[in-house]
Each structure stands twice: as C-alpha cells, then as structure tokens.
Amino acid sequence: MDPRWERVRAIVLNLVERCAVCGQRFDPEDLQALGRSRSTWAFRLTCRSCGVSSLIAAVIGEEEFAVSSAHSKREPVTERDVEEIRTFLEHFDGDFQRLFGYSGNGGGR
Numbered sequence: 001m002d003p004r005w006e007r008v009r010a011i012v013l014n015l016v017e018r019c020a021v022c023g024q025r026f027d028p029e030d031l032q033a034l035g036r037s038r039s040t041w042a043f044r045l046t047c048r049s050c051g052v053s054s055l056i057a058a059v060i061g062e063e064e065f066a067v068s069s070a071h072s073k074r075e076p077v078t079e080r081d082v083e084e085i086r087t088f089l090e091h092f093d094g095d096f097q098r099l100f101g102y103s104g105n106g107g108g109r
C-alpha cells in the first residue's frame with residue numbers, strides 16, 4: 001500500500017464524517033481504496049450501520065499533503081454541486097480506469 005494512504009484516508013474522512021442517510025460517524029475501516037493514478041484516488045465508503053455505499057474520487061496533489069485539512073476553509077455544498085454529481089452518476093458506466101486515464105500498460109500507477 002502507498003505510504004501516503006493513511007494521510008489520504010484522513011483527508012477523505014475529515015471531509016466526509018457521517019453517513020448522509022443515517023448520520024452514523026464513519027471509522028477509518030469504513031473506507032476502502034479501489035485504485036489510484038498519480039494524483040487521483042478512488043474509494044468506496046460503506047456505512048456499517050445502514051449498509052449504504054458511496055464511491056469517492058479524490059484528487060490530491062502534493063500541496064494537500066503539506067497543508068492540514070483541519071485548518072482549510074471549505075465552501076458549503078450547493079444545490080448545483082448536488083445536481084452536477086447526480087447527473088454524472090446517472091451517466092457513469094463504472095469504468096474507473098477510463099475515468100482516471102489508466103491505459104493498462106503500467107503508466108499512471
């Protein structure tokens with residue numbers, strides 16, 4: 001596993017603290033890495049209380065590792081943000097390799 005995994009996990013769990021369906025707080029074990037490219041990580045976050053799973057794509061550059069996410073100011077999620085992700089998910093075919101530009105020849109990993 002990439003040595004940055006624990007830091008990336010902490011960043012993602014800091015951003016998504018609770019299940020949107022039942023409100024249960026997530027534990028680090030609830031987040032599973034599905035794959036990654038150079039700067040993009042794909043995760044599955046599963047609520048142990050209600051069983052709902054979410055797919056998360058996190059784009060994390062080197063500067064994010066240097067800045068503590070606890071001190072960063074975040075913009076609230078807007079209705080437009082929700083509608084954009086809903087539209088994306090309605091048309092997403094599940095091909096994470098294509099989404100992250102992985103060609104299958106060893107490049108990008």
